[in-house]
Amino acid sequence: MGGSERPPYPPGARRAPGDPGRSSIDAQATCRTNPGRSWIDGVLARLERERVFKWLPFVPVQGLFALLLLPNALLLVYLSFLSWRITRGAWWNAPFTGLDSFLGALGDERFLWAVGRTFGFAAVAVPLELLLGFGLALLCREPFRGRRIYTTVFLLPMMIVPAVVGYDLSMLLIDQGPFNQVLSVLAGRPITVRWLSDYTAAKLAVIGADVWQWTALTFLVFVSGLAGLPRDPIRAARVMGANRWQIFWHVELPLLKPVIAIAVVLRSMEALKIFDYPMLLTQGGPGNSTETIAVYLWRMGWEFARVSDAAAMSLILLVVVSVYIFIAIRVLRRERRRLAEEAAP
Amino acid sequence: MAAVRLEGLTKLFASTRAVDAIDLAVPDGEFVVLVGPSGCGKTTTLNMIAGLETPTAGDIWIGEARVTDWEPRDRNLGMVFQSLALFPHLSVFDNIAFPLRIKKVPEADVAARVQAVAETTRIAPLLRKRPATLSGGEAQRVALARTIVVKPAVFLMDEPLSSLDAKLRVEMRTELKRLHAQLSATFIYVTHDQAEAMTMADRIVVMHQGRIHQMGPPLQIYADPANRFVAGFFGVPAMNFLDGEVVAEGSDLRFSAAGLRPKLPAPRTATRGPTTLGVRPEHVRLGDGADASPATVSLIEPLGDETLVFLDYGAPVSLVAKVDAEDKVAVGDRRPFTLRPDRLIFFDSAGGRLR
Amino acid sequence: MAAVRLEGLTKLFASTRAVDAIDLAVPDGEFVVLVGPSGCGKTTTLNMIAGLETPTAGDIWIGEARVTDWEPRDRNLGMVFQSLALFPHLSVFDNIAFPLRIKKVPEADVAARVQAVAETTRIAPLLRKRPATLSGGEAQRVALARTIVVKPAVFLMDEPLSSLDAKLRVEMRTELKRLHAQLSATFIYVTHDQAEAMTMADRIVVMHQGRIHQMGPPLQIYADPANRFVAGFFGVPAMNFLDGEVVAEGSDLRFSAAGLRPKLPAPRTATRGPTTLGVRPEHVRLGDGADASPATVSLIEPLGDETLVFLDYGAPVSLVAKVDAEDKVAVGDRRPFTLRPDRLIFFDSAGGRLR
């Protein structure tokens, strides 16, 4: 509006008519020489140009991925189309059998069970961790006496090597061990659950190990999230007549959604890799009741030497996981985008 | 509907006396503005009224009830926050519906009432939007709508306009005044902006360091400040303060400071000796006269309709005069000036008003 | 020392034309204020001058050099940011010393220069403190000191006062003006506050939607705006805009809108038909007269020295008049008014000025 009439330009500032104006990219290409600087400064000055500078960290990182992960991915795919076992000569000589390994994998009940079981573990352990972590974080929310001690202690488990956790629990969970002792005292009668060798209890032990250790992380994430909640909307809700529960449900929880999302994503992505606890606590047993994907694939590859089958299973697993990854990332993106939008005005 | 009364209200944070035994009675339907510099305890006072902070001592009455230890939700208040505190995850509609739903109003009524209030506040077209996509003024209206919708008897507002830009602030304060007229509810409004206080208040309460320094209608506070703090706080640019002393010169009393000795109006009972004279820029008149003092223009600030002229008259601090924009003044001009004798006020060295 | 010249400067962010081919020449030593509403491209322009953004097209000259593709550090500029951008991890001293140390000034000189500049800006006692513990005004001075210490030829300031409260803002702008006088450097100052622009600028550049709408000294911009946008942007409260049309009544030209028909000064060449009339509140006079229109007072806002009177004269939007505080007006009064004929300006429906 009002552009019909532009103010007169100061003399000398007027651009020649028809001059399209040089693009600044052209301008940058002509490097400015600055006498009196050493060549190091020269190099640094070049690196400092935004279009160079911003790529600097990407060179090593993308290089690492390209050299480390990419060849592996390709190799994995290639191996899955062969029928190679370690016991059958060199892999490059192995016969090409197309989709056989994949069909075999899909027909392998034990594999399917391991997949289901792993997702099952995650489906039990992750919500438990989230609920516990969240509950504890809520309890530790406002200042009170002893809060620092609690927080410190609650964070301890995640600083312990999972292998140590596995080992430690294997000691606590034995038949005549301290855990059953405590349970017996609480129950008032002898409790002799075979935590490591009962079909169901062993699953609980593995889940318990995961929950014991990683509730610390969800706790931390939620404490972090709660501490960062904006005060005013909550106060507004209070004045509007909401009680604690309503505030929690209608205000705080929705505001925490992004944090909950990241906690869910982080924990479930780690839980799907679960390997250490079953390996250390039960060796996948009793029966196969705690054999997770990772444990089974470990066996498949290194004990049964069936590399191509393992590769095919890995790829199937990847497809399954990428559905999950896809959803997880969509959720995260949505939450972050929304946050960015809210931060804008 | 509901008067609000504070009795000896006090709040201590550790050793800070955030609010120091204040007494205040706000009659039903009044628009009271609490004003004062940052940190003077306005927000704390408001929060105590709302029930968001527990008083260390004192009582709060709303209507007939002593609500000091009631939960906020039982007090039937509306509150607007500086940050607006819209719920970012809810649409405008849901934001406004929130207090209704909390109160379990039937969903059909909710829609009707939200619609109605949205129309009053002129945000009906925005109901589907998210708070993040609103402009400052729109968000402000939503915050108001959300407060109005439950028809509280008392409105508390904590610097609700301070996040808006100057232009919008001016518009919104008119709207708020209109709203107050419509609702005939009690408004307690907090700001540190004296212009807002002046333009909106039925009565202004000036706070400083946790205490009330003056209460009264805006023009009274402007024209007749209780002490130097209040005098300095109101008015842009601020009142000029000149340190000097009152001396007798024959039958006249004169104020003597640096290069000037204005005559004082006759019936002054104030003691002689060191005093501070206060005079507002609009009461400094350029132009020769009987009692004029000489000065040089050191700086001018055109405001458009008026111009601020900074006068060097020998003291370290310039005297500011507000003159009509059509009065052509240039830096370096020698311009004598006079002070409007009927508008001079005096303070003792502790800042207390001398009458 | 250094003039600044922008030639066809353009910046695109994706599809947003943040700055749209602006040309501007700032002579050495001038205090230029870029003003305009939020998002009009002021910051982007300043950032391009500083070298913090790369222009999409166009050139920047500082002094004799074309600096378009220079790194910021080679441009010898000082810049003050809205957020002040004090380094929170450094003491005040180290903040001020930062640019010196970056330039490898010997440590002994550093101390001396920091001390000197701290004295000019009156922050010498604060040197040991951390930025977080400073008050708004102090932090402001530190930011200035840090910029001044290296004696740049050009100062860029991006709303440096907007985080301060109203009172302090008024004080600081005086200080900035003084500083400019002392340093005799080129100042390019960005603000969206028209009052700041008016009071500080040697020359104001009004931007809107990435383009320059008007350039000129403050009072020219105030009195003779190039278009409706500029007219509306300057002045608090804003200019009154009345939609109507210019009609001939005998030999007179009259403006006809809702309930009023003021006579226009004679030599108007403007076409008849739908126009918008603009009149500033201070040019609305209360009181009967030859050409007076009847109106009712719908709202008053006392500002202390003056009072805003909102007049209902039949149109949906009230007319605002600024009257002296001593003029006693009450809501509901019937008060006829006149418009100062020599101060009426007209705009076409696209907002362009009709002369």
Next chain:
Amino acid sequence: QAVSGTTADERAINGAKAYLKSKGLTSLKLNMMMPSIFTAGSTGEMANFEKETGIGVNYFEVGILQIQAKAMSEAVAKSGSFDFWIGDPISLPDLVEAGLVRPIDDLVARGKPDLDDVVAGFVEQGRYKGKTYGMFGDGDNWIMVIRKDLINAPGEKQKFKAKYGWEPGCPDTYEQWYQLAEFFTRDPKGTGVPELYGAMGYRARGWGWRWWLQQFYAKGGMPFDDNMKPLIAGKEGVEALKDYIALTKFMPKDILGWATPQAYPFYAGGNAFSIMTYPSIAIAAEHPEKSKIAGKNRYCVVPGYMVNGKLVRRSLQGFGNLLYVSNYSKHPEAAYWLSQYLTSKEVSARLVSGPNSVWDPYMKSHLTDPRVIKARTKEMLEIHLKNAQVTAPMILIQGAVEYNDVLDQHVQEALLGKLTPEDALNRTAAAWEKITNQLGRKAQIDGWKALKPAFPTKNVPD
């Protein structure tokens, strides 16, 4: 170019020295992978060898169940990061096929190790498809131990005889073992946590299947027919599995998670009446300080079943370590000489009788060696070598690890009541068929046929 020397260990030393000289070296460090459990008992002798020859060992320890995985990964890596290792015979066929194990027939011919002194059947464990791949070093056929003090306690014999009709002692059959276990399980307070458990065996994942296999062999069962059709799901298998499960109820509850390190101290602590396990139990059970039951044990020939009216006893070569030489070693010969040294009559006797040893007697000469007798008791040694006569091998064919893992899984599921014994074994059989088909039936038949001579011909030892 045979090596000189009168004894196998001397020849090993001389061979090693000659090898060093031929390579122009004065000393050499070999890398050795070994189950962590073996290190302590072996390092002394390796140090001796180094003193004699200059060839020493850096050993790197691996969990006993991870040896296979590590070896497989080396088969892929071909890095030569270790020269030789201790592993169990089950992995032999797979590792040979994977190209990791070096055949040592050439070196055996030169060094003439004490192979003829090794108890019959054990030597076979180191051979595959007609070649020798590993020196045998650990006589891991099982033995049974019961508590003679408890049997001899006043009144017990009579009570037992009154109940079961036979004089309590070493059981001849699994049925008798069951009766002993039932009788001696003592839970006077009825807490469900007995003070004395009647029996112990291994039931954990990775181990339990071996105890079933032993029982299955004693039933006269064979895992495959000549066409590699699985036979385990027949009557013998199911009955053996039922008995195997039944006996478990007299064992500590946690037995499902236990292996040697838990079982030995538990038994040595006097908590159980009987145990079927590796011969090295004797060291734990007779330990003068750590054992509460030293001198109170009776060693038994393993029990069996009446098959067609005749008693069949079967022990199982349930682990048994081989010293493997890696194909990718830079000094396979040096590694071989050390293997020969460790498995010579003299040195093996020292190893077997060492205080920390888990090496079990496997040579005829051990029976008469006073050091061994001192460590293990004469009685135990005699019984041990008797057991050797009825010792059957595990399923040492290609894919053994997978065959066994599948078996293990199903046996455990039956044990846990998840599957009926019939079901468990049928599923195992089906899975075995799949494995066999995958590996190639023909090759598997050959492998199976080659293993058959390793099965004992005697049903009861002399």
Next chain:
Amino acid sequence: MMRRRLFGVARHAGLLVWMAITLAPIYWMVMTSFKHSGEWVTWPPRWVPHEPTLINYVKVLTPGTSTFELGRQTLKILKPLWDSLFIATTASLVAVALGSALAYSWTRFGTGGRRYPYNILSIRMVPPIVIAVPFVVYYVTLRLLDTYTGLILVYLATSLPYVIWMMLAFIEEVPVELEHAARVMGASRFRVLGRIVLPLTAAGLVVTFLFVFILNWSELLLAMTLTNTEVSTIPITLNKFQSANEGRDYGPQAAIGTIATLPVVVLGFLIQKHLVRGFSFGLLRK
């Protein structure tokens, strides 16, 4: 008032229960590390060693051959301890350096596209077992198997996603004006990084470092796959002795566990204050 007090009591009760659950296993481990073998497994279990001893520590820390009593195992913990420390520290440091530089570049310039951090995160979601076998094949050809470099590179790749995500949050908190100010004052971009961004994100860097250090210090599967004789880490060492059915020499292993836990816990204590800030991954409203 009454309700508030009741809530206080209930809160403590709840928190104490979880505290007990958290501490009991740790307590048990530490206590076991001071127990003689006779007290490892008893009924009723011994919560306090009757005759406390340091023998377990002596055993695991004595270089060379040390002999376990029952399982008759030997263990040299010092080398794995050193290896773990070296590998985890190096990998975490490099990851933090590269990852935060990358996060910086992404936050400030959007380098790599809007999806970049998400793509990176999906790398972390791939179970490591999936790539374990090809990794060995690949590493053999690169001669990286069983080397420090090999393990460091893998850990670097797998911890980068976490570094990037955590650092995003911290970098986004640094006002870009600070950097602008420094640049206008004459600082180069590199100096801006060193003098402004680094000190202001220091807490974040430390927290991030700690977190990925924990992950790298604890990783088992890849370590087991990619090492042989030359390199050994703490989790592998532990695993050697505690596979479900094998050696459980409780005392010495408790000592190893305690030793392995100590450095991380100490580190954690030191930066506990900052931990809370670091774990919202930039997903909080400001």
